[in-house]
Amino acid sequence: KLLNLWKAGQSVHNFPGKRLILNPLFNNFVPKIRGISDGQNSLFNAKHTYFDYVGWDAYTSISLWPNTRTMVVLADAAAIKEITLSRARFPKPVHHYKTLSFYGKNIVASEGEEWKKYRKISAPAFSDRNNKLVWDSSIKIVEGLFNDVWGKRDVIEVDHCVDITLPIALFVIGAAGFGRSISWKEDAVIPPGHSMTFKDALHVVTVEIFLKIILPDWAMGLTKRLRRARLAFEELRSYMVEMIRDRQKAEKAERHDLFSSLLAANDHTLDASTLTESELIGNIYIFLVAGHETTAHTLCFTFALLALYPDEQEKLVEHIRSILPNGQSPTYEDMPLLTYSMAVFYETLRMFPPVTGIPKEAAEDTTITVGNKKGEQTTIPIPKGADLTLSTVGLHYNPRYWHDPDSFKPSRFLGDWPRDAFIPFSSGARACIGRKFFETEGIAILTMLVSHYKIAIKEEPQFASESFEQRKARVLSCRAGLTVTPIRVPLTFTRRI
Numbered sequence: 001k002l003l004n005l006w007k008a009g010q011s012v013h014n015f016p017g018k019r020l021i022l023n024p025l026f027n028n029f030v031p032k033i034r035g036i037s038d039g040q041n042s043l044f045n046a047k048h049t050y051f052d053y054v055g056w057d058a059y060t061s062i063s064l065w066p067n068t069r070t071m072v073v074l075a076d077a078a079a080i081k082e083i084t085l086s087r088a089r090f091p092k093p094v095h096h097y098k099t100l101s102f103y104g105k106n107i108v109a110s111e112g113e114e115w116k117k118y119r120k121i122s123a124p125a126f127s128d129r130n131n132k133l134v135w136d137s138s139i140k141i142v143e144g145l146f147n148d149v150w151g152k153r154d155v156i157e158v159d160h161c162v163d164i165t166l167p168i169a170l171f172v173i174g175a176a177g178f179g180r181s182i183s184w185k186e187d188a189v190i191p192p193g194h195s196m197t198f199k200d201a202l203h204v205v206t207v208e209i210f211l212k213i214i215l216p217d218w219a220m221g222l223t224k225r226l227r228r229a230r231l232a233f234e235e236l237r238s239y240m241v242e243m244i245r246d247r248q249k250a251e252k253a254e255r256h257d258l259f260s261s262l263l264a265a266n267d268h269t270l271d272a273s274t275l276t277e278s279e280l281i282g283n284i285y286i287f288l289v290a291g292h293e294t295t296a297h298t299l300c301f302t303f304a305l306l307a308l309y310p311d312e313q314e315k316l317v318e319h320i321r322s323i324l325p326n327g328q329s330p331t332y333e334d335m336p337l338l339t340y341s342m343a344v345f346y347e348t349l350r351m352f353p354p355v356t357g358i359p360k361e362a363a364e365d366t367t368i369t370v371g372n373k374k375g376e377q378t379t380i381p382i383p384k385g386a387d388l389t390l391s392t393v394g395l396h397y398n399p400r401y402w403h404d405p406d407s408f409k410p411s412r413f414l415g416d417w418p419r420d421a422f423i424p425f426s427s428g429a430r431a432c433i434g435r436k437f438f439e440t441e442g443i444a445i446l447t448m449l450v451s452h453y454k455i456a457i458k459e460e461p462q463f464a465s466e467s468f469e470q471r472k473a474r475v476l477s478c479r480a481g482l483t484v485t486p487i488r489v490p491l492t493f494t495r496r497i
């Protein structure tokens with residue numbers, strides 16, 4: 001093993017970095033122990049500090065067990081751009097995404113011809129015509145929250161903001177992606193033939209996904225938590241199968257949503273049939289997950305930041321009022337005018353990118369040139385098979401590109417800003433297909449919420465004496481999940497209009 005470590009170090013010309021016993025796969029299960037494991041949420045916690053320590057916008061991370069893994073972690077905008085633009089030289093290491101394929105192969109966890117096929121089938125559903133559907137669905141869902149859940153109350157206290165943002169995001173992808181409209185009232189009821197709601201099944205599967213990596217099937221019956229996880233995996237599958245059967249039985253209405261595109265590709269009566277049943281379910285699952293958790297967590301951090309910085313919230317409200325002076329609901333045509341809402345999201349995504357590290361691998365022996373804050377450049381040899389991690393957080397907190405990166409300043413996104421140093425949706429051919437979907441629903445939801453309600457941190461007696469910095473650290477604390485997960489964001493919504 002020591003010889004392997006020496007050889008791996010040689011292969012990257014001993015570029016400085018970490019030498020660890022355990023592969024990053026174990027970060028979620030083993031705490032941070034110097035020389036052994038990087039621990040949970042390590043990229044997010046370190047932000048740009050380890051790059052500062054090394055003195056370059058790159059470092060190596062070589063680990064030994066269960067196999068020798070050579071990784072180069074990057075926070076250099078030019079190097080990251082080069083990598084994301086060269087898909088043949090730096091493909092997606094699909095073997096790291098195996099857990100996302102347990103329902104079937106899909107667009108996120110594939111490469112090459114297979115990925116091209118899934119992308120081609122899905123792309124038409126992300127057109128401008130469907131974005132209008134996303135917008136209208138989002139407005140309707142927030143109106144449902146106001147009317148059916150919050151009702152006539154002037155002050156609403158929420159113990160954890162994700163309790164509202166997760167259902168909102170799930171209802172939007174359900175309605176706009178899969179024609180599955182769920183009302184807030186229906187959502188609480190377990191339908192006949194099921195023992196969990198759709199929302200709970202999807203949530204448990206998303207949270208417990210890591211158990212699937214480490215445990216064999218037989219072990220999933222050992223404890224109450226594992227049995228609940230196993231039940232959720234089965235329940236979600238049966239919900240997805242029902243969704244397919246219901247849509248297949250329904251009148252062939254003129255629909256152009258994602259579900260129609262996926263089903264048409266699975267229609268064995270057509271010559272163009274290209275998706276198997278397992279690929280169909282694999283892709284439905286991945287769109288449900290990719291389309292709701294990232295969105296829900298981003299909305300939650302956005303509300304938390306606006307509550308912590310009331311001056312920024314008022315600037316946002318003033319801007320919205322200048323576009324919608326009579327308090328009317330925004331329309332899809334208003335979206336391009338709501339530039340401050342977009343700036344607030346981008347600043348939130350800069351500070352809390354849901355995906356903290358984007359994996360790539362080297363398909364051949366190659367090199368990468370990176371820089372540092374002194375303006376120097378150096379070239380790192382990258383051996384074939386080495387892993388590369390594009391550190392979204394490292395890049396987003398890199399002072400070479402962002403002035404005062406630790407401060408929440410949405411206005412930095414109003415003028416000219418360094419586009420290559422902003423990759424919350426990744427970049428290049430493998431960038432997020434749902435970016436516009438998110439931006440559309442996000443702006444509709446944010447605009448509706450802040451123009452109707454003032455958002456504040458919920459006052460709780462046990463935290464009465466904390467300083468602003470302590471409050472900020474408490475409210476914004478997060479852990480690693482499938483995406484960066486806020487731990488507890490207690491908020492108060494007070495009616496404005």
Ligand code: HEM
Pocket residue numbers: 092107108119173177286287290291292294295298353354355358359423424425426429430431432433434435437438
């Ligand atoms: C704040 C919102 C979102 C963020 C930050 C985000 C981020 C990302 C990132 C970083 C990737 C690349 C992942 C990788 O290389 O492994 C990605 C891919 C993807 N995202 Fe998103 N996403 C968001 C919302 C959405 C939504 C709303 C949908 C669907 C409705 C979606 C669907 C997908 C899909 C299908 C892929 C795989 C694309 C491909 O490989 O061709 N995402 N997303």
